Amino acid sequence: MTSHDSEPDAGSTRPFPLFPASRDGGRGHVVVRAIKTGLVMMLPIVLLGSFSLMLRSLPLPVWQHFLEAFAGGLLPRLLLALQYATFGLLSVYLTLLVSFSYAQSDKHPEALLPQAPITSLVCFFLLIGFGDERFSLDSLGINGMFTAIFAAVVSSLCMRFFQRRKRLPVFYSEGSDIAFNNAVRAVLPSFLTIGLFALGNEGLVLAFDVSGFQDLFIRLAEACFGHLRPSLFSALLYAFMTNLLWFFGVHGTNVLEGAFQSIFAHPGLAPDAAVFNKSFFDVFVALGGSGSTLALLLAVLAFSRHRGSRRLMAVALGPMLFNINELVIFGLPVAFNGYLLIPFLAAPLLCTLTTYFAMSVGLVPPAGDAVAWTTPVLLGGYAATGSVAGSLLQAFNLLVGVAVYRPFVRLLDREKDRQAARGMRALVKLLAERQERGLPPDLMRAEGPPGVLARMLAADLGHALNRGELELHHQAQFDSAGSCVGSEALLRWPHPVFGFVAPPLVVQLAEESKRLGELERWVFTEAGRHAAALRERGLPSKTCVNLTPSTLYDAAFLDHLRSKIAEGALRPEDLLIEITEQTSLLFTGESSALLKSYRALGFRLVIDDFSMGHTSLKYLQDNEFDMVKLDGALVRDLTNPRSREIIVSIVSLAEALRFAVLAEYVETEDVRRRLENIGVTLYQGYLYSPALPFERFATFVEARAGARPEDGPASGRRL
Template sequence: MKIDNTIEMIETLPMTRALRTALVMSIPILMIGSFSLILKSLPIPAYQRFLEIFFGGALRDILDIAHRATFGIFSLYMVLAVSRNYSQDNSSDPLMFYGAPIASLISFVILCGFFSGRPSIAALGVNGMFTALLCAVCIPPAYLCFVKRFGGRRRIYTKGADYIFNLAIGSLLPLFLTVLFVSSLNYIIVQSFGVSGLYELLVKGGQHIFSGRERSLKSAVLFLVSSGVMWFFGIHGNNVLDSVIKTVFYPGIEVNHSMLAVGLVPSEILTKTFFDTFVYMGGCGGAISLLAAVLIFSKRPSSRNLAKLAFLPMLFNVNEIMLIGLPVVLNPIFLIPFILTPITSCLISYAAFYFELLPVTVNAVEWTTPVLYGGYASTGSMAGVLLQLVNMIVGVFIYRPFILFSDKEQELISNKQMNALVRLLQEQEVKRSPVMLTELYGTMGAVAKELAEDLDYALFSHELMLYYQPQFDDKRRCIGAEALLRWNHRRFGFIYPPLIIKLAEEKGFLSELEENIIIRAAKDLPLVQNALGSEISVSVNVSGLTIETDAFEQFLKKAALSGKINAGKINLEVTEQMALSSDPRTEERLRRICALGFHLEIDDFSMGHTSVKFLQSGIFGTVKLDGAIIKDILHNQRSREIIASIMGLSRSLGFKVIAEYVENEAIMEALEEIGCRAYQGYLFSPPLPLDRLPESVKK
């Protein structure tokens, strides 16, 4: 339980959310860089010769530019993306959104030592990602403190200047103080350790661990642990420890060549090729095993889709897409297997070579050599391929429990986040206090924004579904059905339907969504009638906001006249929770819609928004009672009296009444006593997908 709470706490931190979003945003950059690197480095002699002679090496240069423009300055992208996400999700102050990314970028440049006289261009790429992430997650809060302390009324505004100019001037003091603070910190580092900045301090610190060490199994394990820990913190361990590889392990191949030249049997096991081929299969952390474990065991669509994207690059040992996209970086769940898997592969491989089950590596193999082929190329033996397979399988089972645990944790966290958002919406519905979900800050705001974007895509890609809940009379004969929107989100599962409507309303595509539902219901109508009865009609919910627009009226007119919609069998349920104007123009509009053949219904009647005037006019032919009073009918006499009053109105004014949320026989009997004869609810049938509708009439 403590582990679960700790992971949930980490996942819900503002910095973690900002980082996760930025890492996902970086996937296109990583893919471009990965494929550019693969195309540039394919270890095929004929292909490499082609790159050299094709237009004088122009293609190689183009691929190299693409790689440098992505991987080569990847840390710059991360600084800007993470700081931007943090600012957007955690503050409404425009100075924060404007100044925090700038402050983070300047701080990153300072801490990388670019003004010390010996800057390292490598710091801009994946090597400098830890420094980049440190700046991106620490500088925005510091900048925000300066904004709060020196902002407000003390901001400098220039009369007559535009908004952006005033924003720039207002950020001047907080930005200056942030840069001054970081410059002072870096100066202390430079003077104390004799380095150019924080980045060089981290690199030299990693290399110092191996100072004076010899090539041994103990050094190999230490190297793997150090590299894995660095990767966890966003530092490209292998690149930082490149000098260690060159001085400690790379000479092993040369020793083997020398022994072979004088007729001796090569005996050096620990070589750079040993690590590239048998330990770092798919990249650092034995990532090919992680890839396979995700594809085999993970139930999360997002993880599986990421693994599919990363599959080809990882065959060539380029694993940044998986490590950053999953992510492994700063993810405590994967720290143990990420270190344990390469150590296990190292020990298994070392034992195999030590007991002479296969010849030691004598051929230097490019690190981009595809998995499995590399085992043969490095040893000249199929036993090398078999050893790679063994290591991969062992790694898969090391990663397996952590994949399953990660899935479980992400599901729990997602459910809590979604439940919190739904509770907030339900409270807003009860209190009648409107709230803009996508403008909230913190976790709920981030979830609402994610859902809104996904909903827009789901509408475009036809991922939304319609379920149908049949309606019955007191003789248990099916008299109609209501089309109900359902959305099975890849991360959150089935989404609370009112939340879907709310998000569509906030993002401005509610009318488009409701038109889409009507078209889908009209298309399904013959199949629904085939399942429930040839004479039944289908009801579709429409908000008061939508039905009052000219565009929606024109949509209905065009669809009805063209025969795209059988207007006589499509009922439009106007949800009473959304206010409907009672002015003459609205009444005339509703009459024109009725003239097209549509039957109008009031949904959730008794909530208090819709005027009784519409019932007097006869525009609405059906009233659906609000579920709240139906559920309360057995225990609240006032609810019975309200329903009885509505039934009295229905008899005098000539409209039909349908009771929703009829969950049991007792509720149905109470409604019958009052005079209600049409029902909808779980007593008869839950909402069902189209292919299961016949089940509802076979009971």
Template sequence: MINYSKIVGIFSRVDEDLGNSSLLVSVRKGLTYMIPLLLIGSIALVFLSLPIPAYQNMMKEIFGDEWKNVFLYIRDGTFNILSLIMVLCISYSYIIELKEKYNHNVSPIIGCLVSLSSFIVVLGISKDNFSIKNFGVIGIFIAIIVAITSSMVFLKLSSLDFLKINAFTDGASSTFNYASNSIYPAAITIAVFAILNQILISVFGISDIQNFISNFFSEIFFKIKSPFWSGILFIFLIHILWFFGMHGSNILEPVAQSIFIPALAKNQTLVSLGQRPTNIFTKTFFDTFILMGGCGTVLCLVCAILIAGKYKNHRRLARLSSIPIIFNINELIVFGLPIVLNPVYLIPFLFTPIILTITSYLAVYSGLVPYTITTVEWTTPIFLSGYVATNSIKGSILQVFNLTLGILCYIPFVKLAESVSYIRMINSFRRVCTVFKENEEKGIVSTLISRNDDTGNISRFLTADLEYALKNNKVTLFYQPQVDYKGDIFGVEALLRWKHDIYGYIYPPLVIVLASEGHLMDKLSYWILNRVCSDLSKMNKLGFPNIIVSINMSVVQLENDYFVNNLEKSIKKHKIAQDKLEIEITEQIALRSSKDIRDRIMAMKKLGVRLAMDDFGMGHSSLMYLKEYEFDTIKLDGSLVREILYNNNCRDIIQSIVSLGKSLNYSVIAEYVEEEEQRDILYELGCHRYQGYLYSKPLNYDELIEYLLDKCESKFCG
């Protein structure tokens, strides 16, 4: 019996190994960078090649004979230079990856230019047999190889001190310094590829690598006598080449021209003579029944993602790809998902077309479906192409069958890909949390979104998801009750909670940092203040007018220019008493606060809002801030409360703070009270207000109301 968990585990380990490969990570990132241009090019091709005569005539009548030129220009600037774009994107991502990993002091821009130059050197524009098509989809494989190898060579040479030119003055810009230090490494790198190109020509007689590969495969097909196995091999090679980034259809075009296009012509001749066609495998056969949506039968993959996929990003990409896919333009999904170099999709990408080739062959061989007898434009949509190719509705029915079968083939791998992706994302998320918490412990301000590594990627995704969550009210607040020694409730602390669809509850300080870096702090702060005031207003109407709600604010939130305005706006909007709202700031914020933050704290006091110092210790500076800010409440540092059972020093410190609080007329609250023994000791030390799991875990609003109703005998209840 197949163990699905083991399969997921195997692919996850493979994916993790690939994820640790700077080379493959760079290729994937480079392909991702290309998505906007791929989408633009796909749209242009759809408008350009829509095989509907009425549409073509309409466009000609409205815009004249030159109406196609605009879309041709867009195609020239996207698909026709796809290899050039790929060189730049992959080279850039590879240099950035290694630059951060090994601290290479090089300019990624210069590295990209060196790779671009090396690529053009390899193609050899001055050759008599050079084709501009090599800059397009045909040259993708060479582009990947040259981008990686040239970047490797350039980085290695740039790390050698004796190749650096240190002739610049102190006043030179960093750009000039980068440029001057790159002269020798760039020159040597480009020269290496020029020499390699000449060796290929002089020693091996290879003046055009693409033609060499095409001729190599053509010779293989000429040795195969069986039409059936020739067709199976043709489909297999197209897809194995595509998987590794080579345009299989173009590379094997000579095979199609010499075998499968003549086969269609022979069928047409036989039909014109009133005879029965004899060739099942034709170019039209493959384009119509196998390559639905382009190579890999990716129309089936797109449908499978839309049917069985759960991840928003995958479904969004599938929707974007769906219209071009209908017209067999599949670069967006092939490079965007990606399928190229993706081990999870290797099996269905290779074998789904082979399965459909066999089923279609049997359908035609048995007489269920007519032979293909008509040349079909490659952009003709599915179902229409089946009818045109066979001059029968049976051709369309076969496409329906193949589409269904292909979807069924892809669905298990869509689920597998999402399982592997889930594990990868969870591991990446854990690394983000680890980095953040380590920095937090060291007192280092984390910078996440601007990073170019995996931590930066997942942080950017999280920030986008946070923005979506704020817009769609998927962020919430929990409230933890604050009680006195008798168990009577006098207040609650509002705690931010964001439950991510994949990662579960996100560490609140991490949410704050993401909001700050993602320019969402104003929205988040206003949402928190507005929700607290709204809930407080509802509590008042339910008969709990004396409950104080405290909000813990970070330094990042207090640095927001609109914080005080948002606070005042929320109070007025919900018509609540200012003294029932308490803003908590940490001792660290007070100690590190700027003049702007101090001004905002004073402005809050003028509004009549209560002020609490959270995580209070016994530092000399913190005592000074108690006097300056006129706090209403002191919340004991959690470490003091946690260690109170076995650390007498903690007891002495707490007793001193309580005594100080009484002298200054401050309330003192102990957090993290989880055991009755803790509470009893705190009571003996004079601390009579508590917050912690001994009384209640944080509750959502509805749970809080139930809790308050159960405790309505409190003297503070209405």
């Protein structure tokens, strides 16, 4: 199932990112990565909160009456409790998760866990002024997101700094377990970190007469508006600041509520005030929520190539229709995503301009104040203006937003492709390193991003098997007369995100996820189906199929083949079972008997990567195998006299023991000619063709001059 051909890496120009890249494989800075990971880890909480808020806020009288009437109002109370337990404590969860994510990314996470998240939470409570008479519970929810991120990041950095100071005393308890010692060791760093936050926050309280860092942050945000009057400029500034705060995970609308009231709540102060009110921004600017994210959702559904992003948007569509967009802000995520900053700010600004122009010139009546913010798009435009023109303006603004987001969605796709390629290379490298060192790969148990990627790919592989998304390609095999005599069947998995996944990785993931038997039964069945189709078209049907040791030695698999042969679904004479020389090292007397059973059914056996190994010679002596494939290293090093003599010896042995010899990696005519001169007359490689999808392979063989169904090699042996 593995492949000898390779796919060239597609080059691409990396755009200038908003956030700097670190040196560890080109990934984003560790702090930004921890923030984004923390936001993504909140997805289950945000999902539950979004649907609770949506169900409680649906602006349908029939629905609201049902909620109040059912079980004495139980549903509204339940939904409100879920909303408070999720969105009401979102900043608390974020503090813990960002700190946890940062600690996990450290080279020595055990030094920071679990003390760093607890320390961060204490620091967060200090910064929001917990216990002060001016403290607001809103700071525990979305309003406190920026403070939560600040507390988590800075306190974790402080903890890490103090943990690594050699001059600080380290306390250990003799005979205690590791967890206890780690906790004791964190006492002083935690004490110093919390002390710094307490002193710093108290300094802000005394200097600015605020309840804490959170209160000061809100006042500074409101101060940006000064004594502005209602005008186009103040509307643009309000739209800009609101969405900028949302980008950094802060509920901009709530934070700037005071500024909004002071500027736009007294419309008699300026001629433009009749245009600007709460409905102006909620209905025509915040389409789907902050950042006009309904436009982002449509742009992703229409233009993104990433199934995961489209799937998330499909889930978010329900809440988004009612302007509840936390699932997208924290799930995609939009927050702290440098690739989406520009459109996230630009789309609302353009919607502000188009709405102001349409209402100023009389194309659309000014918006009223009596529209619930959860009113769906198009309905909201009509309800706010009393005119279909309001709905048309919403639709126009939505198209403007989609046009703004479209190039950035494509840009984000390319960045995800690069990240996926880096992750895939790291996973393949990990597999190769562990195999070379003779260690169990255990990819799905690996720590960090490689393990996460392996588990995700294993789940995707299961879906691909169930949905028939795997492919079997064929690489042609030729003799010295230029006639095609057969092919090798090669597994291909075209993953929608990662492209073609390396076959050895597919096999390893299938083995670890307990689906290897299912995978190889599919490969064998598909190869048999292809061979039958080739035979019907008068083409060479001999096909080599790779099998892993666990399947090869599985008596149940042998029984499966017997049943397929009895059904007429397989012809053993069409299929050659191919195993590597390394596999043969696992042979026992029992497995040798199994090999004889395969031969008794009519299958022929092939050794891949043959290089005169002791075990291979032993089984050739027992006449178990019908063909050997030369080790690729020998073919590539054919100009080396030693490699050439080894091949000559194998050919001589083949003539004596009557088995065929095939050379892979034949990429030039010079190599083919050198091989022919020393007696190798069967070839496979890029000189003839890469591995091709079945229909292209069949067409290729038909187009080759001299291709005949039962052509054999010039030496007289056939596959």
